[in-house]
Amino acid sequence: MSAMSAKTTTAEPVLEIRDLSVDYGYGDDPTHVLRNVSLTLNRGEVLGLAGESGCGKSTLAYAATRLLAPPGIITSGEVLLTGRDGRRADLLGLTDGQLRSTRWQDVAIVFQGAMSSLNPVYRVGRQLVDGILAHRKGMPRVQAEERAAELLSMVGIPADRLRSYPHQLSGGMRQRVMIAMALALEPQVLIMDEPTTALDVVMQRQILEQVMELRDRLGFSVIFITHDVSLLVEVADRIAIMYAGEIVEQAAAGDVYRRPRHPYSHGLLGSFPPLHGPRRELSGIPGSPPDLRRLAPGCPFAARCPHVMDVCRTDRPVLGPTAFASTGPGVATAAEDGRLVACHLHAQGSGPVPKALAR
Amino acid sequence: MPAELAPAGASGAPPETRAAAQDGPPVLAARGLTKHFAVGGLSKQSAGGGVRTRKVVHALDGVDLDLHRGSVLAVVGESGSGKSTIARLLAGLVPVTSGSIMLDGTEVRVRGRRAFRRYVRRVQMIFQDPFGSLNPVHPIRYTLTRSVRIHRGRLTGAALEAALAELLERVHLTPAERYIDAYPHELSGGQRQRVAIARALAADPEVLLADEPISMLDVSIRLGILNLLKDLRDRLGIAILYITHDIASARYFADRTIVLYAGRVMEAGDSESVTQDPKHPYTRLLVASAPDPDDLSGGDGDLSARQVPGEPPSLIDPPSGCRFNPRCPFATDLCRTEVPDLFDVAPGRSAACWAYSDRPGKPVLDLATAGHRTGDAATGKGAPS
Ligand SMILES: Nc1ncnc2c1ncn2[C@@H]1O[C@H](COP(=O)(O)OP(=O)(O)OP(=O)(O)O)[C@@H](O)[C@H]1O
Ligand SMILES: Nc1ncnc2c1ncn2[C@@H]1O[C@H](COP(=O)(O)OP(=O)(O)OP(=O)(O)O)[C@@H](O)[C@H]1O
Ligand code: SF4
Ligand code: SF4
Ligand SMILES: [Mg+2]
Ligand SMILES: [Mg+2]
Numbered sequence: 001m002s003a004m005s006a007k008t009t010t011a012e013p014v015l016e017i018r019d020l021s022v023d024y025g026y027g028d029d030p031t032h033v034l035r036n037v038s039l040t041l042n043r044g045e046v047l048g049l050a051g052e053s054g055c056g057k058s059t060l061a062y063a064a065t066r067l068l069a070p071p072g073i074i075t076s077g078e079v080l081l082t083g084r085d086g087r088r089a090d091l092l093g094l095t096d097g098q099l100r101s102t103r104w105q106d107v108a109i110v111f112q113g114a115m116s117s118l119n120p121v122y123r124v125g126r127q128l129v130d131g132i133l134a135h136r137k138g139m140p141r142v143q144a145e146e147r148a149a150e151l152l153s154m155v156g157i158p159a160d161r162l163r164s165y166p167h168q169l170s171g172g173m174r175q176r177v178m179i180a181m182a183l184a185l186e187p188q189v190l191i192m193d194e195p196t197t198a199l200d201v202v203m204q205r206q207i208l209e210q211v212m213e214l215r216d217r218l219g220f221s222v223i224f225i226t227h228d229v230s231l232l233v234e235v236a237d238r239i240a241i242m243y244a245g246e247i248v249e250q251a252a253a254g255d256v257y258r259r260p261r262h263p264y265s266h267g268l269l270g271s272f273p274p275l276h277g278p279r280r281e282l283s284g285i286p287g288s289p290p291d292l293r294r295l296a297p298g299c300p301f302a303a304r305c306p307h308v309m310d311v312c313r314t315d316r317p318v319l320g321p322t323a324f325a326s327t328g329p330g331v332a333t334a335a336e337d338g339r340l341v342a343c344h345l346h347a348q349g350s351g352p353v354p355k356a357l358a359r
Numbered sequence: 360m361p362a363e364l365a366p367a368g369a370s371g372a373p374p375e376t377r378a379a380a381q382d383g384p385p386v387l388a389a390r391g392l393t394k395h396f397a398v399g400g401l402s403k404q405s406a407g408g409g410v411r412t413r414k415v416v417h418a419l420d421g422v423d424l425d426l427h428r429g430s431v432l433a434v435v436g437e438s439g440s441g442k443s444t445i446a447r448l449l450a451g452l453v454p455v456t457s458g459s460i461m462l463d464g465t466e467v468r469v470r471g472r473r474a475f476r477r478y479v480r481r482v483q484m485i486f487q488d489p490f491g492s493l494n495p496v497h498p499i500r501y502t503l504t505r506s507v508r509i510h511r512g513r514l515t516g517a518a519l520e521a522a523l524a525e526l527l528e529r530v531h532l533t534p535a536e537r538y539i540d541a542y543p544h545e546l547s548g549g550q551r552q553r554v555a556i557a558r559a560l561a562a563d564p565e566v567l568l569a570d571e572p573i574s575m576l577d578v579s580i581r582l583g584i585l586n587l588l589k590d591l592r593d594r595l596g597i598a599i600l601y602i603t604h605d606i607a608s609a610r611y612f613a614d615r616t617i618v619l620y621a622g623r624v625m626e627a628g629d630s631e632s633v634t635q636d637p638k639h640p641y642t643r644l645l646v647a648s649a650p651d652p653d654d655l656s657g658g659d660g661d662l663s664a665r666q667v668p669g670e671p672p673s674l675i676d677p678p679s680g681c682r683f684n685p686r687c688p689f690a691t692d693l694c695r696t697e698v699p700d701l702f703d704v705a706p707g708r709s710a711a712c713w714a715y716s717d718r719p720g721k722p723v724l725d726l727a728t729a730g731h732r733t734g735d736a737a738t739g740k741g742a743p744s
Contacts, residue, residue, distance in 0.1 A: 115491070
């Protein structure tokens with residue numbers, strides 16, 4: 001077991017997203033951006049969500065926290081949050097009043113592009129203090145100020161920057177201020193949407209360490225959205241890979257990396273430029289993501305998939321056990337049983353799984 | 360389009376011409392580039408000493424760099440080290456505190472709108488933040504049209520449509536008609552970033568200042584964009600400043616790399632050497648802490664074992680001497696008192712570290728401890744396992 005993971009993980013679900021579908025646009029021709037996404041976040045767990053640009057990761061984050069703005073509409077599904085007291089509620093069914101308290105107390109989100117969402121006319125220290133006070137009514141201001149300084153240094157910003165305006169900070173510093181804001185709320189579930197895109201690895205690690213430390217101390221759970229799978233492998237317990245609005249693979253973090261089961265996951269891994277060791281040609285994934293407005297029937301990855309079969313062009317694969325699960329046709333291993341994949345190669349009777357996906 | 364990225368030195372033009380590209384005069388050059396930002400309050404020294412000096416942020420101090428035609432220069436360094444400041448100074452968006460910028464050998468004075476417009480025709484910038492840098496009230500068509508016209512004049516009708524579609528396709532936003540009339544808020548983060556890239560390319564600049572241009576893109580689109588930029592470099596001879604925190608992509612994409620720390624250049628050289636055989640203690644830390652996809656033990660990734668001790672320095676009261684000395688395991692008194700120059704450490708390579716000087720009391724670098732992952736000993740934290 002690692003220093004970072006699974007210390008407090010139990011299989012006790014804290015956030016369950018079930019069958020969530022989201023459209024953009026009204027009328028007869030909406031774009032179905034999310035299609036029946038199900039995802040469970042367990043208490044104390046870090047769940048990584050990765051996938052191609054535009055595949056719907058941010059949409060999922062917004063929809064799950066009910067922050068989706070028009071023309072986005074949730075067309076089906078539920079989002080069940082289990083509170084600290086053990087009570088369970090469907091966030092999508094709460095009234096606005098009920099929601100306001102839950103949202104701030106229990107689910108916090110660091111938005112993608114957060115670096116531009118600080119208020120430009122107030123000093124960052126004041127914004128942090130206001131955030132803390134809104135959450136902790138009755139806390140003396142001086143104490144909130146101390147806490148703000150503490151939070152800033154937690155994310156590696158010297159306290160002498162409390163008096164800076166947002167434009168006086170670098171991009172990565174602004175991102176870190178937003179992370180500090182979210183941490184100030186001590187939420188039960190923290191959703192971070194590409195929170196560290198502007199940060200170097202050293203700083204990413206420092207921040208993630210803080211998050212992990214809080215997770216162990218406060219027992220919160222994290223959904224970490226990023227395109228950086230190599231980072232996820234280090235910090236996440238489980239990883240879900242999204243493609244064109246659907247989850248196509250879900251597994252323990254290291255498994256996705258070492259033993260990908262979906263052709264898209266496999267392609268992702270061939271696209272990393274390695275820093276250490278000999279240079280190698282990077283293969284990438286040919287083609288581009290499908291137009292979500294006109295999804296053909298069948299597998300959304302079919303047009304780019306090196307293993308495409310006839311059935312892939314007609315039938316949509318659903319998320320299910322891999323060929324190597326104890327129920328599947330391949331050679332079963334116990335470790336496979338928690339894994340899910342949406343690909344016809346893993347269906348009963350579709351022949352041997354290609355070598356690259358059978359490691 | 361198959362997204363393939365070959366190693367930087369080995370792709371496109373044959374090696375001789377790639378080397379030759381470095382030898383000609385630089386298209387854009389900076390000498391002694393320095394930027395101090397005034398901020399509220401008084402500095403520590405002045406508070407004690409009674410002299411009222413304004414607090415300043417020493418964002419950049421004495422940086423030299425050359426951008427050559429057909430060549431990519433990467434700038435790497437931690438958050439707040441001054442990378443964006445370099446780009447903003449070179450783009451003429453903020454005035455320098457001291458130092459000079461030369462375009463084709465003539466000192467740049469970007470004063471007034473006309474001069475600025477002439478300058479941006481040749482030097483384009485891709486901003487770090489695609490959420491803040493696209494105008495929310497205009498659709499993509501408006502943004503790109505303006506940029507296309509910088510370069511191609513009053514293009515209209517079918518010719519304009521074709522130019523816009525081609526731009527969007529180049530940055531993998533296909534089908535183009537899906538994006539052309541969208542507003543920024545209708546696009547995902549990575550899609551906005553690609554619009555920002557398309558906007559800069561539309562002006563067909565000679566110099567491209569790209570500030571973390573692909574930070575929000577997944578690896579496969581990222582490769583496509585880097586290949587596109589490589590192609591522009593090789594075919595059109597465009598000079599590219601590539602700012603990134605992803606040192607592995609610098610290795611693959613950039614011909615040369617400079618490493619910045621707290622506003623100063625720590626190391627400079629060809630990208631392969633800088634990343635594979637770093638000479639400066641800070642570069643070594645940076646390289647050692649990068650994730651290694653081939654060596655991930657999956658789920659047991661151990662952050663604390665690779666943590667670099669110490670914090671980034673305050674730039675309001677920067678450390679005296681070598682700015683890295685508070686975090687450097689090799690620092691001596693010399694390091695704490697005098698600023699090291701960039702010393703030649705190999706052909707075409709330099710490092711700002713006293714260890715490469717012949718000064719008495721110079722530090723001695725122990726390659727064994729700093730060249731590789733910092734272990735528990737360095738962090739003082741054992742990894743519970
Ligand atoms: N307001 C909107 N109206 C119409 N389409 C939208 C809107 N917002 C997002 N989209 C589309 O929905 C898709 C999913 O967007 P989303 O922001 O969820 O992607 P993402 O996975 O977060 O991508 P990235 O990694 O680039 O941030 C994209 O193709 C985007 O163009
Ligand atoms: N307008 C300003 N006023 C005061 N300080 C500023 C201003 N702009 C930048 N700075 C400071 O200058 C330093 C360098 O900032 P810069 O944006 O160049 O960093 P960076 O290397 O791009 O970092 P990042 O990777 O986080 O984007 C930072 O400490 C920042 O706070
Ligand atoms: S279902 Fe078919 S097209 Fe889709 S990923 Fe699997 S093999 Fe490829
Ligand atoms: S000059 Fe001294 S403090 Fe600076 S990097 Fe070299 S050894 Fe370390
Ligand atoms: Mg997003
Ligand atoms: Mg920056």
